[in-house]
Amino acid sequence: MKQFAQLIKAIDSTNKTSLKVESLTQYFLNASEEDKLWTIAILSHRRPKRPVNTTLLREWATEISGIPLWLFEESYHIVGDLAETIALIIPSSENELDKSLSEYISEIITLKTLPEIEKKAYLHENWLKLNYYERFVFNKIITGSFRIGVSQKLMTRALAKATSIDEDILAYKLMGNWTPETTTFQKLILEENEEDYLSKPYPFYLAYAVEDDFQTDLGDINDWSFEHKWDGIRSQVIIRNREVFVWSRGEELVTDKYPEFQRFLEEIPDGTVLDGEILPFIDGDIANFNSLQTRIGRKNITKAMLQKTPVILNAYDLLEWEGKDIRQLPFSERRELLDKLISQCSCDEIGLYLSETMNITTWEAAAKERERSREKRSEGLMLKRKNSPYLVGRKKGDWWKWKTDPFTIDGVLTYAMRGHGRRANLYTDYTFGLWDGDELVTFAKAYSGLTDAEFRKVDAWIKKNTLERFGPVRSVTPHHVFEIAFEGIAESKRHKSGVATRFPRILRWRQDKPIEEANTIDDLKALIPK
Amino acid sequence: MKQPLLVFNEKGIYCEQADVYIDAWRPVDKCIITHGHADHSRWGHKQYITHHKNTSIIKHRLGDIIVTGKAWNETFVINGVTFSLHPAGHIVASSQVRVEYKGEVWVFTGDFKTENDGLAEAYEPVKCHTFITECTFGLPAFKWTPQAEVFNDINNWWATNQAEGKTSVLFGYSLGKAQRLLKHLDPSIGKIYTHGAVENMTEVLREHYDFHETIRITRETTKDELKGNIVIAPPSAHGGTWIRKMVPYVTASASGWMTFRGARRRRAMDKGFVLSDHADWDGLLESIKTTECEKVITTHGYTDIFARYLREELGYDARTEKTQYEEEGAEVGDKKEKEAAS
Structure with missing residues (x-):
C-alpha cells in the first residue's frame, strides 16, 4: 500500500504529464505482478464492489474522530470528496503497517460479505493504522471512485514504456470484461490468448471538433467523406462465434440493454465488428435522444420500453470482417465492405442501418448541408479522411466533427452549489432560471464554460449575496445573467420548465445585461423543433 | 438594555464609549489596527494606533499616515476604556486587541495562530468575557503538522x-x-x-x-x-x-x-x-478554552459552522457577525496580493 500511496502522491505532486507518466512507469517496473494488475484495474475503472455504503462510512468516521455527524456533512460539502474528508478528520497515528495493495483489496472484497460489526471494526483498525495518504487511497478504493488525474491513456502509455509493448496493442488488451480476479498480469498483458479476444472490442477512434479555418488545413475536399452526426450512444457491435456483444464507448458491456441486436445473428456472419451509433427509432424515423434517456439508466429492460423506444444501430464503420482486424485498411475500403454488407441485409427487420455518406464536392455545399442538420435532427457533420486507417483513441487529423452552432438563451443565476475535485470549496455548479411572468423558473444546470478567474469572481459574489442555504446549495439574489448554450432541446414532463436541454453550458457572463432582459420560458419553447 | 462594549456597524468593529474603531473597513477618525494585511489595515483613517513594530509596515503600505505605536501589554485609556495589544502570532507584529470597561473584558483576535513560528511574536492567550475570533480554518479537516x-x-x-x-x-x-x-x-x-x-x-x-x-x-x-x-x-x-x-x-x-x-x-x-498563519481546528478550540470566555463571536472564515459547534457541542453563547475580512473559503490573498505585488 505504501508503494501505491507513494505513486498517487507523486502523481498528485505534479502538473506535468511527462512526470506523471514517469512515476507510473517506475511503479510498473517495480511493483509486484498482483499490485500492477490491480493498479491497472483501478485506473481503468474496474474496482471491487463497494463493501460498505457511504452512510455507514460517514457514521463510523465521525464516531472515531469524535465530531457530530452534521459537522462531518458540512466538512464534506467543503472538501468536496468523501474519501478525502474521512482521511482528513481521522487522527493520524505513527503505527507502521504494510500490507500490499492487493492484500488490501482482497480484504476489501471479503469485507463485503462480513457482518456490519466486523466491517466497522476493520475500518476503524485500518483507518488508525494508515498514514494520511494511505488512508486517502484506502478510502478511494472503498468508495469506488478513483479519478486522480490519470487517464487510462496515460496509464497505458506508462505501461507501454515499462513493458516495451506497443501502446495501441496494450489498449486493445486492456479492453473488455476482465477483472484481476479472472486473470493475471502475465495472462492479460504478456501472453497472447485467443479465447480472451472473443468478446473484446477495439479501442474506439474519437473525433476532434474542427478548428477555425479548418477548410484550408484539410486540403482537397475530395479526400474527405461526409456524414451526418447523429446524437446517440457510440457503440461497437461484435458478432463472433454466434454471439452478439454490444460495447459502449465507456467500455461498458451493454449487450443486455439492447436485446434488439440479437436479430443481427440472423443475417450477419461471425467475425464482424461494427462501429456506429445506437439511436432511438420511432415510427420509421430517428427520434430525439431524449426519448432514450428513460431506457439508458435501467438495469432491466421491459417489453413496454422496447415497444415505446426501440433502437437501431446506425453503422458507419467496419473494424473486423471475416474474422480479420481490418482497421489498417483505408476508410473508403472499409466503407465499401460495410455498404456491401448492409445492402444485403433486411435493415428494417434486424434494425441495422447504414450511416449514409453524402456526395459533397465544395465547402459551400458542405456548409449548406451543415445548416440543414437541425431540420434533420442531426448534430452537424462528420468529416473522415478517405484514405485513413482506424486509429486508437482521440487523435487529431483523420476524423473531425463539425457541429451546428448551439442553441443559446440568456438565463438568470438562481442557485449555486459547491463543486467537487479541483473546484472543491468554490461555488461553480449553477442553476439558471427563465422568466415566466414575474417568476424565474429553473430550466438548466451548468458548471462549465467560465474561466477559473470568472469562477472565482462569481464565487465571491455568491458568498456575499446568499439568500438561503440548503446544505451545499445556496439560493442567491437574482442579479447575474449568463448566456447558456445547449445542443438539443425537447419537451419533457420530468422538468419543471416543461423543457429538457442537452449539454447546457455557460457561453458568456452577460455582465452588461440586467435580469429584466433575460429570456422567458416561452422564448425557450419557441426553439423546440416542430 | 446596556449597549455592548463592542458593536459591529457598517464601518467596522466599534467601541462607542471610546469612539474608537478596530480594523475598520471604511474610513474613520480613530482606528486600532491588528496587523498589516490589507483587509485589516485599510486606507483613509485619520488616526492609526498599532504595535510600534507594525507602524513601519502600514506606513510602507499606506504612505503618509498619522500613526501611534504601542508596546505589547501597554495599556492606553480612552474615555475610561482601557485598551492593550497582545501578540497574535499571525504574522510579524500582529496583535490581538484587549478592551476593558468597568470590569468587562473583550478580546478581538484579528487573525491569529497558536504555533510559535520563530518569527512572529508568539500568541499570548488573554482572559476575557467575550472573545471575538476569526475562524478561517474552523473545520475539523484542518490540522497542522508542526x-x-x-x-x-x-x-x-x-x-x-x-x-x-x-x-x-x-x-x-x-x-x-x-x-x-x-x-x-x-x-x-x-x-x-x-x-x-x-x-x-x-x-x-x-x-x-x-x-x-x-x-x-x-x-x-x-x-x-x-x-x-x-x-x-x-x-x-x-x-x-x-x-x-x-x-x-x-x-x-x-x-x-x-x-x-x-x-x-x-x-x-x-x-x-500545508503551512498556515491561522489557527487550525484544535488551535481555535484550545485558545477559546484558555480565554475562559463565556461568549464567542465569530467574524470571518467558516463562521456559521464554527459558531454552531461552539453552541451545540460546547455550550458557549456563540454567534456570528458580518465583517469585511476575508470571507468563508475565499481564495485568500487574491485581493490583498494584487496590491502588494504592484
Whole structure:
C-alpha cells in the first residue's frame, strides 16, 4: 500500500504529464505482478464492489474522530470528496503497517460479505493504522471512485514504456470484461490468448471538433467523406462465434440493454465488428435522444420500453470482417465492405442501418448541408479522411466533427452549489432560471464554460449575496445573467420548465445585461423543433 | 438594555464609549489596527494606533499616515476604556486587541495562530468575557503538522529540485508568509532570491527582524544565476510572464488551503505545503478554552459552522457577525496580493 500511496502522491505532486507518466512507469517496473494488475484495474475503472455504503462510512468516521455527524456533512460539502474528508478528520497515528495493495483489496472484497460489526471494526483498525495518504487511497478504493488525474491513456502509455509493448496493442488488451480476479498480469498483458479476444472490442477512434479555418488545413475536399452526426450512444457491435456483444464507448458491456441486436445473428456472419451509433427509432424515423434517456439508466429492460423506444444501430464503420482486424485498411475500403454488407441485409427487420455518406464536392455545399442538420435532427457533420486507417483513441487529423452552432438563451443565476475535485470549496455548479411572468423558473444546470478567474469572481459574489442555504446549495439574489448554450432541446414532463436541454453550458457572463432582459420560458419553447 | 462594549456597524468593529474603531473597513477618525494585511489595515483613517513594530509596515503600505505605536501589554485609556495589544502570532507584529470597561473584558483576535513560528511574536492567550475570533480554518479537516516537519519537507524539496538542475519557486504572501519561509529556509542549500514585492516588504522588516540574505530579482537577473536556487514570490506572480525567466522551474505554494487536493490542483501548483498563519481546528478550540470566555463571536472564515459547534457541542453563547475580512473559503490573498505585488 505504501508503494501505491507513494505513486498517487507523486502523481498528485505534479502538473506535468511527462512526470506523471514517469512515476507510473517506475511503479510498473517495480511493483509486484498482483499490485500492477490491480493498479491497472483501478485506473481503468474496474474496482471491487463497494463493501460498505457511504452512510455507514460517514457514521463510523465521525464516531472515531469524535465530531457530530452534521459537522462531518458540512466538512464534506467543503472538501468536496468523501474519501478525502474521512482521511482528513481521522487522527493520524505513527503505527507502521504494510500490507500490499492487493492484500488490501482482497480484504476489501471479503469485507463485503462480513457482518456490519466486523466491517466497522476493520475500518476503524485500518483507518488508525494508515498514514494520511494511505488512508486517502484506502478510502478511494472503498468508495469506488478513483479519478486522480490519470487517464487510462496515460496509464497505458506508462505501461507501454515499462513493458516495451506497443501502446495501441496494450489498449486493445486492456479492453473488455476482465477483472484481476479472472486473470493475471502475465495472462492479460504478456501472453497472447485467443479465447480472451472473443468478446473484446477495439479501442474506439474519437473525433476532434474542427478548428477555425479548418477548410484550408484539410486540403482537397475530395479526400474527405461526409456524414451526418447523429446524437446517440457510440457503440461497437461484435458478432463472433454466434454471439452478439454490444460495447459502449465507456467500455461498458451493454449487450443486455439492447436485446434488439440479437436479430443481427440472423443475417450477419461471425467475425464482424461494427462501429456506429445506437439511436432511438420511432415510427420509421430517428427520434430525439431524449426519448432514450428513460431506457439508458435501467438495469432491466421491459417489453413496454422496447415497444415505446426501440433502437437501431446506425453503422458507419467496419473494424473486423471475416474474422480479420481490418482497421489498417483505408476508410473508403472499409466503407465499401460495410455498404456491401448492409445492402444485403433486411435493415428494417434486424434494425441495422447504414450511416449514409453524402456526395459533397465544395465547402459551400458542405456548409449548406451543415445548416440543414437541425431540420434533420442531426448534430452537424462528420468529416473522415478517405484514405485513413482506424486509429486508437482521440487523435487529431483523420476524423473531425463539425457541429451546428448551439442553441443559446440568456438565463438568470438562481442557485449555486459547491463543486467537487479541483473546484472543491468554490461555488461553480449553477442553476439558471427563465422568466415566466414575474417568476424565474429553473430550466438548466451548468458548471462549465467560465474561466477559473470568472469562477472565482462569481464565487465571491455568491458568498456575499446568499439568500438561503440548503446544505451545499445556496439560493442567491437574482442579479447575474449568463448566456447558456445547449445542443438539443425537447419537451419533457420530468422538468419543471416543461423543457429538457442537452449539454447546457455557460457561453458568456452577460455582465452588461440586467435580469429584466433575460429570456422567458416561452422564448425557450419557441426553439423546440416542430 | 446596556449597549455592548463592542458593536459591529457598517464601518467596522466599534467601541462607542471610546469612539474608537478596530480594523475598520471604511474610513474613520480613530482606528486600532491588528496587523498589516490589507483587509485589516485599510486606507483613509485619520488616526492609526498599532504595535510600534507594525507602524513601519502600514506606513510602507499606506504612505503618509498619522500613526501611534504601542508596546505589547501597554495599556492606553480612552474615555475610561482601557485598551492593550497582545501578540497574535499571525504574522510579524500582529496583535490581538484587549478592551476593558468597568470590569468587562473583550478580546478581538484579528487573525491569529497558536504555533510559535520563530518569527512572529508568539500568541499570548488573554482572559476575557467575550472573545471575538476569526475562524478561517474552523473545520475539523484542518490540522497542522508542526512547522519543523513542514520546513524539513520544503528544504528537501529545494535540494531535490536543485539536484535536477531546476529553480524552486515558492509562493507566499509578501507580508508574513514570505518572511516566515525566508526565516526557515536553509541557506546552505543555495541562494534565496525574491520577487520585488517580497523584497520591498522584507527590507522594511529588517529594521526589527533578522533574515537570511536575499537577492532581488531584476531585469538583469539571468536564468543561469537562478538555476538551483530558490525564489520567494507572491501568489499573484504565478502564471504571469515574470516567472518565465525561471525555466526550468518547479512551483510550490505554502498555505493552509493546500490541505485540500482540490485547491492544490486548482492552483496548478506542482507541490502544496500545508503551512498556515491561522489557527487550525484544535488551535481555535484550545485558545477559546484558555480565554475562559463565556461568549464567542465569530467574524470571518467558516463562521456559521464554527459558531454552531461552539453552541451545540460546547455550550458557549456563540454567534456570528458580518465583517469585511476575508470571507468563508475565499481564495485568500487574491485581493490583498494584487496590491502588494504592484
